Amino acid sequence: MKILFFGDIFGRTGRRAVVDFIARKKKELSIDLVIANADNISSGKGPIEKTYNELIDGGVDVLTCGDHIWDNKEVEVLLDDQKKLIRPINYPKINPGEGYKIIEVDGQKIMIASVLGRVFTTEGLDSPFATLDEAIEKEKCDTIFVDFHAEATSEKNAFGHYFAGRVSAICGTHTHVQTADEKILEGGTAYISDVGMCGPSEGVIGVDKDQSIKRFLSAIPTSFEPAEGRGQINAVIVEIGEDGKAKSIDRINELTD
Numbered sequence: 001m002k003i004l005f006f007g008d009i010f011g012r013t014g015r016r017a018v019v020d021f022i023a024r025k026k027k028e029l030s031i032d033l034v035i036a037n038a039d040n041i042s043s044g045k046g047p048i049e050k051t052y053n054e055l056i057d058g059g060v061d062v063l064t065c066g067d068h069i070w071d072n073k074e075v076e077v078l079l080d081d082q083k084k085l086i087r088p089i090n091y092p093k094i095n096p097g098e099g100y101k102i103i104e105v106d107g108q109k110i111m112i113a114s115v116l117g118r119v120f121t122t123e124g125l126d127s128p129f130a131t132l133d134e135a136i137e138k139e140k141c142d143t144i145f146v147d148f149h150a151e152a153t154s155e156k157n158a159f160g161h162y163f164a165g166r167v168s169a170i171c172g173t174h175t176h177v178q179t180a181d182e183k184i185l186e187g188g189t190a191y192i193s194d195v196g197m198c199g200p201s202e203g204v205i206g207v208d209k210d211q212s213i214k215r216f217l218s219a220i221p222t223s224f225e226p227a228e229g230r231g232q233i234n235a236v237i238v239e240i241g242e243d244g245k246a247k248s249i250d251r252i253n254e255l256t257d
């Protein structure tokens, strides 16, 4: 099974770049399943119906998320189990939505999970390690794809080694900067610390660079808008065998118009 996974999609520039990339490349690259991180799809904020529909209609099969999942109240209707959005699994259970989905792709069952790191992110989360452990134990799925949305590379590295050989792929998101450390960990787990961002390439991790610089200079919080200009696609292609072991992980880092 070949999975195409897009890092954080940021605003309109990101949505358009992703939909265009799928239309141009899905067939050529023999992709079976498209997964994307939706943490910033609505002008840098989390999912709403309009932006969700644009990506699902454009060919994304499952959307994962992160710390921006609750930005818009209307996200709750998108967390219905008939929809294709999953929220981080380790938000306390009192919240709506599920942290993983199990679907079938060409006769192979795959569990897709969204997990949020705890270092420099959100207070009050359950343990990403223990929560995913529990779900894996319960579902007993051979093929498991995990989006680990986290800030610290140390937490991501530890998470990768902890689950090595027990999941098919761990692809990091959230920093918006692609790392060049993709590898197959012991036991057949594809790993990358951060896939990067699909969005404006000339801003500061997606936002207007002047607004960002002003905030650093002044130390006064201001609202941010997405940067203008050309975009970029940051993604990976992970190939997984029928036994659930990863065969390869390849990075994509392209500028768009």
Ligand SMILES: [Fe+2]
Binding pocket: 008, 039, 040, 174, 175, 176
């Ligand atoms: Fe993000």
Ligand SMILES: [Fe+2]
Binding pocket: 039, 066, 067, 068, 149, 174
């Ligand atoms: Fe994030």
